[in-house]
Amino acid sequence: MRLGKPKLPKNLFDSFILFLGIPIKFVISVTKNPTQMRTQIFTLLLCFALGFVNAQESILGFTSDNAKKQTTLEAAFESKLTANNLDKWMQLMAAEPHWVGTEYGEKNAKWIQKQFKSWGYDTKIETYHVLFPYPKVRVLELTGPTTYKAKLTAVPVEGDKYTAQGDALLPSYNAFSRDGDVEAELVFVNYGIPSDYEVLDKLGIDVKGKIVIAKYQGSWRGIKPKLAAENGAIGCIIYSDPADDGYGRGDVYPKGAFKNKTGVQRGSVMDMPTYPGDVLTPGYGATKDAKRLDRKDAPTITKIPVLPISYEDALPLLAALDGVVAPQSWRGGLPITYHIGPGPAKVHLKLEFDWKLVPAHNVIATLKGTDFPDQWVMRGNHHDAWVHGANDPISGMVALMEEARAVGELAKKGQKPKRTIVYCAWDAEEPGLIGSTEWVEDHKTELQQKVVAYINTDGNGRGFLGVGGSHSLQAMVGEVAAVVTDPQRGVSIKERRSAVDMVNGGDGAFKLSALGSGSDYTPFIQHAGIAALNLGFGGENAGGEYHTIYDTYPHYKRFKDPEFAYGVALANTAGRITLRLANADMLPFDFQQWHKTVLGYLDEIMMQTNTMRTAVEKHNTMVEKNSFELAADPKKPFLKPKKKKAIPYFDFTPIQNALASIKTTTEVLSKVDISKLSIERRHSLNKRLMQAEHVLTSEEGLPRRSWYKHQIYAPGFYTGYGVKTLPGVREAVEEKNWKEAQEQISKLANTLKNFDKHLQEMAAML
């Protein structure tokens, strides 16, 4: 009901307050003293004007005085970020192909070093000598029943200087495929992941002695040749199916952003789930004089030759297959009936590589902390690319540099960080996280003592904040996300992300994802046990350029982040995280959210064992009743399934008890009042907080891959990049290795007990 005209506000303050949407009543109610009220309103307006009225009156890890200073500092930092720098730098760094060992790669490294130096950083280039294969011979041909010679070359875009660079473009290949010359019948294996081989088994199709052709996606690419070889195949072809990565996604380049019929995704197939980094120096730095494995003994080079191809090249191969029609869910977007084979298609695959040691140049730039020089906050992004790499990695690299420039500028003006900040530009990430891994392995002891946290970025584009990492950092990252504004929608990036989550059926709560692998955080968190984060924006930047000759500046400008607004948002977000970690009175680790998350992981595994148990019981009943055979079409191939071993019940209580105790401890820790702690006490606590992540590792590492030490997060042995949380227990259960499952439960419980002890020692200090 409307009662007459709305009253006009009495004065300018009121009208401005109304404009800002604050109810007058609220402003008046907080104070009755008119002078005080006026001052408060002024402060409020100032805050609004500067854009940092927010929940940040308190900041996790800061006393209230220091929180105010930090808020001012971060606002100053943000104001220095300029999109134009990112644009300019990308044009420079992505002008030429620059994979590890290239001249242009070295030029970039030196140029990056020079920039950092000019911004006031101590810089150095640390070079490792790493094995890198360059493709010398690539032959793929259909030899029967018809013939076709694969082109293996993506076509340049008319009028585009980048894709026209000819021989400078790295030929498309999978790095760390072994050499090989094989000819055999072809078998289509869908994505070539474990569940696909289960289907092949049911159909009675064996890949032994065959060459398999698998679609990209469904897992990290390196899993495909690994599993193919485990199943006896002698060669592996990987192609981008247009349904997943081509015209089925959207218009193809150059009309649209997606993969045209000639585009090929390069990429490493090194067995990174065993260990990443230089294949010849597992666990230690690939320094000039390091002792090296013989190449033939390097366990992370593939067992069979592997080659990636375009869908134009895949079409005649797939069309020449016959035999069993592929299951509905296997079929892709080519205009054919997908058959599995084997044959009659027969293919010849010949690959030879120039295997040589090349220098990988890591740029390390340090800004010494005023108060705690031996506590390092580390930031990193790689600089090497498969080809030009405008998106991957340069879009992240330029954001990191702009962030570093602003931080350096503040330092020059006297606003130096309390802790040391180290910016890194890694080389040789693409072939297998090599630059960062060798550096971490080489400096492991020092890093484990000094690093507070490592914050990683990589390719970046328009969209929503994606962030994963150590869950002890979730609360802090959530606070930062609440004060960074989304460039397109004007709300915080946290709110926008929450909206997307809700629209997609989630609850909208801010959560970090768990880290698997796929970028340079891996050696830090999974090998050295250092708390880590990985962040970037995306979701409105889809395309098919990944690891192709089309990942260029023009593609980036049209489809990724045309204004570099999200590049700036990334610098802003990562920079604030870095500055908070660098300046916090007490390091902003929170173990309550950590506890909740890990409890959730345990619940998942417990639920999974129950689901598996029920499924096995149903399966066995159906085997008894002969249901599978009765249901099967007698005219189609069918292998009668066997009864499966019943799933035992596992005793998860040691883990549950450890987590219950941790919960109690974290409640004590959460009540800390920093302002009541002495500087010395804070310092002691911080030293323990820095070590907490390391307590979650075990020196002997995970079964069959001791390089991976972390007991909470690991890349999956059969998923590649995809994370497995509580990996020892989870993978034992998934692989139905019951003995190991019970052992790993015990081991994890011990790790958690040690972690609890570590937290309790901190609680005792309060």
Add this chain to the structure above:
Amino acid sequence: MRLGKPKLPKNLFDSFILFLGIPIKFVISVTKNPTQMRTQIFTLLLCFALGFVNAQESILGFTSDNAKKQTTLEAAFESKLTANNLDKWMQLMAAEPHWVGTEYGEKNAKWIQKQFKSWGYDTKIETYHVLFPYPKVRVLELTGPTTYKAKLTAVPVEGDKYTAQGDALLPSYNAFSRDGDVEAELVFVNYGIPSDYEVLDKLGIDVKGKIVIAKYQGSWRGIKPKLAAENGAIGCIIYSDPADDGYGRGDVYPKGAFKNKTGVQRGSVMDMPTYPGDVLTPGYGATKDAKRLDRKDAPTITKIPVLPISYEDALPLLAALDGVVAPQSWRGGLPITYHIGPGPAKVHLKLEFDWKLVPAHNVIATLKGTDFPDQWVMRGNHHDAWVHGANDPISGMVALMEEARAVGELAKKGQKPKRTIVYCAWDAEEPGLIGSTEWVEDHKTELQQKVVAYINTDGNGRGFLGVGGSHSLQAMVGEVAAVVTDPQRGVSIKERRSAVDMVNGGDGAFKLSALGSGSDYTPFIQHAGIAALNLGFGGENAGGEYHTIYDTYPHYKRFKDPEFAYGVALANTAGRITLRLANADMLPFDFQQWHKTVLGYLDEIMMQTNTMRTAVEKHNTMVEKNSFELAADPKKPFLKPKKKKAIPYFDFTPIQNALASIKTTTEVLSKVDISKLSIERRHSLNKRLMQAEHVLTSEEGLPRRSWYKHQIYAPGFYTGYGVKTLPGVREAVEEKNWKEAQEQISKLANTLKNFDKHLQEMAAML
């Protein structure tokens, strides 16, 4: 542990028993008297040999004496079925195209009549005069930005006399499209079903004044032009996408069974969910002198012109579209990026039909019952086809004829049915269930008095029993399915079906599906309220021949049921059902399974209202929080969703109470002991049992489609063939018509109360 050699059986009996898998111990334990034992074993062996050792010592609706007789009769019936007849008759009837009004169609009808006559049936041909459009002009062309003239012709198969018949093949078209000559921009609308228009709404795309192109499938085809017209489109093109019905399913004809690029699915687009049958004589028989609507007033002719095309013809049209890229789930199997448009593709669609009355010849063959000549068990299958129709409908027709031949032969030898059996061969099913509908409308009163049940069949092939119908017949059909042997696996068709259900995640229980529409049972059950069944085999007979020129004898022999083994199984199953209904002492209706099923339908609707309520609440919260806009890509079209009206709570208790009372009544009825009832009492009960289904109808019918009288089953107003159970309530809820929902709850509760009363009156007779 193995102890010495296994003992050999002592004599031939034992060894035969072992061969049959019966443990000797069991045989011995049932009797100690050696002579008696020997006799028992002989009986057992005889039963095995004759294949009817089963649960049929008791048969629902039969006294135990009569159950034995019936078992013997059914065995005799089965032994007379010969696959060769089916093969021979199919070759004859599917030799030429024979849609309604053709000479060959009339020839088939007369030939069918002659056969029935020779088998001892009283036969007649009842002819109706029905409107049928024949395509005179069919033009579809892309007029901009490029040009293409659609071929609209499927190519013949080399060396195949059927597909080579040229002008004799009915041009591909959608019957009961109106005439039209339109030119407009094209819009791709996915399947053209309600949810697709919701997506278009969200994208801000309007089809008003446009021509839409929709994929076949997702609904019955007639829904597509209906919804397009409701949304303002001026023309509609329907095509078979290769992902759904082409190379995406399997190898295409003639290499495989699936639709090649030139195949076109014909089919009616008459608005059958409003009423089926002759468009000019709704609700009454289209006799020679019947009063007819003006064609322009016929409500079931489409409002806009519609044409079906092949995927070869669709490709240039779809490729010429631009604008918004279709959502992932809309994309099909053509090697293009699917765009929605509108335009720039512009198409010209011109259709003219020769609208004339043609004769539809129903063959009616009667075998008079000995005891209850005025109680009719009806069986039907249509004989008209779109082209040759080897599968649809001849495969079902020949099974029905072989069944009728065997029944007639038994009758000739004195084993006449107690009730009258009526076999029908319907004409004009394809254009809109016209032959059966006109006949039912014409004879409605008599049928409602006399028909026990109508059993329908149609196309049939290799695979599993599929059966739907009145749930009062579920128990009886389940008993029959338990004694028919699957020709491929040797177990009962019930067991095989149960195995398939379990492998697909079900519980394996035998259930009838509910009938929507799509074949000639519709006028019986949904209009006249006569209990009905529809059955056939399938699941191992997939192909793309449906309603194309490729539905021929050679296609059928290669891909459908090469040995006609499932044709015989269908004759066996439907024949046993017919004979049980014809001879039962008490008609085998069971209302306990009916009650459980209907209670399940109610639960579904109640759950659906709750789900809708929660979804609306979440939606409205997200609208309040602006989540949709925040989550949307600002560079893509986006219309801000509005708040939705909250879903009220409905009072379902009247239905619940009625069903609770029915439950009690059915428990009483289930305890009946037929042998203790006098013949007269049985007769009275049977008369009431025959009427039960009719009590589930209401004279005023469903809202906005009074032709549909049944309150439990109806084809969906916006799904077409797809069933809506408890349709008055369910569709009101789905359409968010709250007032109508509450009215329909009331109405359904009254129907159920009447039904309960009807059952109680029977219970009182016991």
